[in-house]
Amino acid sequence: MKVPKLAVVFLLAGCVVLYLTYIKRRNDNRNTLVSMPVLEYLERADHQKGPTTAEVPGQSFQYGIMFDAGSTGTRIHVFQFKLEPNAAPKLTHETFRAIKPGLSAYADDPDKGGAGLLQLLEVAKTTVPAALWGSTPLALRATAGLRLLPGEKATRLLDKVREVFGTSPFLHGPDSVKIMDGTDEGVFAWITVNFLLGSLPGSEIPTVGMLDLGGGSTQITFSPQDEKTIQMSPFDYVKSFQMGWDLKHSHLGHVVLSSEVFLGYFLEGSHELMSPCLAPDYAGQWEHAEVIYMLKGQKAGEPMYESCLSKVEKLIYKKVQKVEEGMEFYAFSYYYDRAVDLGLVDGNTGGSIRLSNYVEGAKTVCRNMEAGSGDNPFLCLDLTYISVLLQELGFPQDKEFKLARTINDVETSWALGATFYYIESLLLH
Structure with missing residues (x-):
């Protein structure tokens, strides 16, 4: 099984404010772009002029609907933006619902997956004013769960999604449904976090970095402060955004859930x-990529932490480019969940954690598990993997990370950032 490279995503050149401009397209930004766009433009079947807004006395609103078809569940985000003249849109409300399992679980029965989407579309109908249904953009982006499926099965599932969207009253087109790669996932999440913190380039607040470790991909995204970081990064990590952003990116789709296979010893035949x-x-x-594996623990009497640490270090060694930046980093998903398991942050409000906390937590958990697997048999692996990964990225033991599920009551996922680009693509057409 081939293990992809770990991602290091850099936002290069450009202190351009990420504003959704509903007045005009800044054509001069095109000169800074590299040849590969991150999100293709949406082609609308109905050839409308683009999204319209809801008028309230003294206020205008625009809605956007984004489905996140992840490996463990399908989620709908309905965003409401307040529009003001000559200013960036403001997120005024988010409606969020989720269902389980993920869409990929219906690889052999796409109709059942479609039924779940119809259920979530009803949430959108009750949120968006009926007069705006036909001009409210609707999209679905599938992540790791569908990326791991055989191509034919993934295609059938996406065709079912397109069929369901075809019965909806919302604005959609041929490219509104697709599998999103890890590059897009990391960058859009970075945009979301910095938008919610008010720290996008151009503001007085410094940008923060973002670490995400999920069910099928992992990303690190940041805007480099040191010119040396840019000069020493491989050229093929550069990505381009259609809103005037040049980005540097490398991606490793090798994560905790996948690493259970890589850390095992294959028994012949x-x-x-x-x-x-x-x-x-x-x-x-x-189960991984539709293959069921039988897992067994190590031999009794062997030091569990030391054995696990050695295996993980060999797995990650020299597969990671070091991050030599002193900015603040936010960490999400598995970083958050494992810190909650250790009792170091509150499960609802989050908090802060040092790299040394993960290291010491891994030692304690692994050694305690030598007597039995307990409630979470993968906890030793997860914590060891996280602690080694962060050290290989170059973070010191005393580095502190912010942990948050939400910022200003909005989920810190890629969905908001992706919605920005989705709406922008409509405006360009």
Whole structure:
């Protein structure tokens, strides 16, 4: 199984404010673009002039609908933006709902997956004013779950999504449904976080970096402050955005959920795996890319933390480009969940954690699991993986990370950033 490279995403050249401009397109920004756009333009089947707005006395609003078809669930985000003359849009409300399992779970029965989408579309109908349904952009972006499926099965699922969207009253087109790669996922999440903090380039607040470790991909995204960082980064990491952003990106789709396979010992002629990161008494099944593996723990009597650490270090060694930047970083998903498991941050409000906390937590959990797997058999692996990954990225032991599920009551996912680009593509047409 091929392990992709770990991503390091850099926002290059450009202190351009990320404003959705509803007045005109800044054509001079095009001169700074590299040849590869991150998000293709939406072609609208109905050839409307673009999204319209809802008028309230003294106020205008625009809506956008984004489906996040992830590996563990399907989520709908309905965003309401307040528009003001000569100013950036302001997010005034988000409606969010989620269903489980993820769309990829219906690879053999796409109709059942379509039924879940219809359920979520009803949420959009009750949120968006009926007069604006036909001009409210609707899109679905699938992530790791569908990226791991065989091509034919993924195509059937996406065709079912397009069929469901075809019955909806919202604005959509041929490119409104697609699988999103890890590059887009990391960059759009970075935009979301900095938008919610009010720290996009051009503001007086410094931008923050973003670390995300999810069910099928991992990203690190930041705007480099040191010219040396830009000069030493591989040329093929450069990506281009159609809103005047040049970005530097490398991506590793090799994550905690996938690493359970890579950290196991393949037994010849079978799908049995033995891992030093699992407790001696553990035995269970694990499914990855539609293959079911039988997992077993290490031999009793071997030091669990040291054995797991050695395996993880060999796995990650020299696969990561170091980050030599002193900015503040926010961390999400698995970083957050494992800190909650350790009791170091509140599960609802989040908090801060140091890299050393992950390291010490891994040691304690792994050594305690030598006597039994407990409630979370993968906790030793997860914490060891996180602590090694952060150190390989070049972070010192005393580096502090901010952990948050939401910022200003808005989920810190890529969905908001992706919606910005989606609406912008409509305006350009």
